[in-house]
Amino acid sequence: xxxxxxxxxxxxxxxxxxxxxxxxxxxxxxxxxxxxxxxxxxxxxxxxxxxxxxxxxxxxxxxxxxxxxxxxxxxxxxxxxxxxxxxxxxxxxxxxxxxxxxxxxxxxxxxxxxxxxxxxxxxxxxxxxxxxxxxxxxxxxxxxxxxxxxxxxxxxxxxxxxxxxxxxxxxxxxxxxxxxxxxxxxxxxxxxxxxxxxxxxxxxxxxxxxxxxxxxxxxxxxxxxxxxxxxxxxxxxxxxxxxxxxxxxxxxxxxxxxxxxxxxxxxxxxxxxxxxxxxxxxxxxxxxxxxxxxxxxxxxxxxxxxxxxxxxxxxxxxx
Amino acid sequence: xxxxxxxxxxxxxxxxxxxxxxxxxxxxxxxxxxxxxxxxxxxxxxxxxxxxxxxxxxxxxxxxxxxxxxxxxxxxxxxxxxxxxxxxxxxxxxxxxxxxxxxxxxxxxxxxxxxxxxxxxxxxxxxxxxxxxxxxxxxxxxxxxxxxxxxxxxxxxxxxxxxxxxxxxxxxxxxxxxxxxxxxxx
Numbered sequence: 001x002x003x004x005x006x007x008x009x010x011x012x013x014x015x016x017x018x019x020x021x022x023x024x025x026x027x028x029x030x031x032x033x034x035x036x037x038x039x040x041x042x043x044x045x046x047x048x049x050x051x052x053x054x055x056x057x058x059x060x061x062x063x064x065x066x067x068x069x070x071x072x073x074x075x076x077x078x079x080x081x082x083x084x085x086x087x088x089x090x091x092x093x094x095x096x097x098x099x100x101x102x103x104x105x106x107x108x109x110x111x112x113x114x115x116x117x118x119x120x121x122x123x124x125x126x127x128x129x130x131x132x133x134x135x136x137x138x139x140x141x142x143x144x145x146x147x148x149x150x151x152x153x154x155x156x157x158x159x160x161x162x163x164x165x166x167x168x169x170x171x172x173x174x175x176x177x178x179x180x181x182x183x184x185x186x187x188x189x190x191x192x193x194x195x196x197x198x199x200x201x202x203x204x205x206x207x208x209x210x211x212x213x214x215x216x217x218x219x220x221x222x223x224x225x226x227x228x229x230x231x232x233x234x235x236x237x238x239x240x241x242x243x244x245x246x247x248x249x250x251x252x253x254x255x256x257x258x259x260x261x262x263x264x265x266x267x268x269x270x271x272x273x274x275x276x277x278x279x280x281x282x283x284x285x286x287x288x289x290x291x292x293x294x295x296x297x298x299x300x301x302x303x304x305x306x307x308x309x310x311x312x313x314x315x316x317x318x319x
Numbered sequence: 320x321x322x323x324x325x326x327x328x329x330x331x332x333x334x335x336x337x338x339x340x341x342x343x344x345x346x347x348x349x350x351x352x353x354x355x356x357x358x359x360x361x362x363x364x365x366x367x368x369x370x371x372x373x374x375x376x377x378x379x380x381x382x383x384x385x386x387x388x389x390x391x392x393x394x395x396x397x398x399x400x401x402x403x404x405x406x407x408x409x410x411x412x413x414x415x416x417x418x419x420x421x422x423x424x425x426x427x428x429x430x431x432x433x434x435x436x437x438x439x440x441x442x443x444x445x446x447x448x449x450x451x452x453x454x455x456x457x458x459x460x461x462x463x464x465x466x467x468x469x470x471x472x473x474x475x476x477x478x479x480x481x482x483x484x485x486x487x488x489x490x491x492x493x494x495x496x497x498x499x500x501x502x503x504x505x
Contacts, residue, residue, distance in 0.1 A: 115343040115344075115345045115346065118342055118343050119335075119338055119340065119342060119343065119346070122340050122342050122376060123338075123339070123340060126340075126375070126376070142410055142411060145376055145409075145411035146411055146414065148340070148342075148376045148378075149342075149376065149377070149378040149379065149411070149414075149415060152340075152342040152343070152376070152378040152380075153378055153379055153380065156342075156343055156344070156378075156380060159343070160344075233422075233423060235383075237379045237380075237383060237418060237419060237422055238378075238379050238380060240379075240418070241378075241379040241414075241415065241418060244414075244418070
């Protein structure tokens with residue numbers, strides 16, 4: 001018997017929880033049909049998480065593609081069907097993908113399995129990122145390089161911790177519901193071992209009664225703990241760097257893993273910083289959202305440089 | 320003897336001709352290993368400038384692998400006369416480099432538009448002593464102590480500390496800030 005998993009009409013990080021709720025009670029070998037016929041829109045998180053949902057099934061799932069031509073065309077331009085065809089049995093009409101025709105797609109859905117993939121991803125978005133972040137979202141030039149670093153570190157989490165490949169996608173869209181502005185969104189999702197299991201594999205890991213997915217997320221995202229920390233004190237800085245970048249540009253970071261989700265919530269959003277006891281979903285799903293800047297917005301906090309004190313150079317040189 | 324290492328050339332030579340970004344730990348480790356080999360080829364005393372001018376993007380992992388681990392090995396290197404300083408680091412490079420230095424309690428000397436600066440984890444006392452040497456070096460501890468109004472023993476302690484961290488050089492005529500070559504790649 002096949003169980004039907006209904007895909008919400010608007011699929012984003014929040015509404016993907018409805019997909020997980022339907023999937024979580026099912027054994028991995030249960031035959032499922034993801035019914036996306038009535039879907040009208042998806043964020044990059046929704047699309048990459050759908051691919052992870054397929055990866056999490058031992059029995060190949062069926063996928064009913066959206067019926068609306070605009071939706072199916074847009075999903076095709078994100079590269080979704082190219083990867084979905086390897087993971088799902090697709091039902092419905094899938095248009096042939098035309099490459100590079102959508103200015104909102106900064107980075108098509110791209111698999112990340114090894115370090116070389118991170119070079120490819122970062123190299124691909126660089127020119128377009130400058131155009132979109134600076135040109136369309138009015139972010140300062142400094143935001144562009146930080147964006148590349150953030151993307152790189154987020155992708156490396158898959159390579160180093162997931163134990164299997166994952167997916168990354170970057171898009172811009174208008175986030176009217178909460179913000180009324182355009183945003184650029186990075187989604188990095190995998191169906192691997194997740195934060196808890198990754199940290200448990202560290203030789204120095206000490207488990208206590210409160211240990212679980214939420215504590216693991218807190219350790220990694222807030223306290224920069226890494227499973228490699230035992231032999232290399234420099235590990236764990238990637239997520240800390242992402243956090244700093246997101247704060248500086250008034251963005252939002254959320255990370256879901258297992259049964260918990262942690263979020264760095266900006267003033268414009270009302271999300272919960274930590275959600276526990278969610279239905280289980282394998283791996284880790286990261287979303288980074290940076291909003292457009294408008295005239296009159298306060299300037300981002302300048303980074304205080306530990307080694308350079310403004311104003312002392314000319315004085316010293318004159319001596 | 321002054322030397323110069325262009326990090327982007329090392330990246331293309333040691334890792335991949337097609338890469339222009341310093342991202343991922345394996346890339347950083349390969350670049351650092353190549354730099355260490357270049358440093359080992361040269362007999363001390365040496366000041367080597369590690370030049371990031373042509374590096375496009377530097378992420379935290381690479382900053383840790385290249386800058387922090389290079390400094391860690393240098394500081395531990397039983398104090399032979401080898402010094403490294405850095406140049407060509409843009410604002411976004413500095414974000415990554417400063418984060419890893421603070422995390423590991425390290426510091427470096429970098430050339431900021433032709434003028435040496437300290438970057439990283441340095442306490443206020445160390446910084447005051449370093450500033451005096453930068454402004455008036457070469458100088459010995461008594462002169463620094465007079466400028467700062469502290470004891471010679473205290474100044475000697477701080478200057479030696481900075482020398483052990485490879486943030487100052489000790490020459491025959493006193494302490495100086497290591498300043499490297501800014502020329503073409505070696």
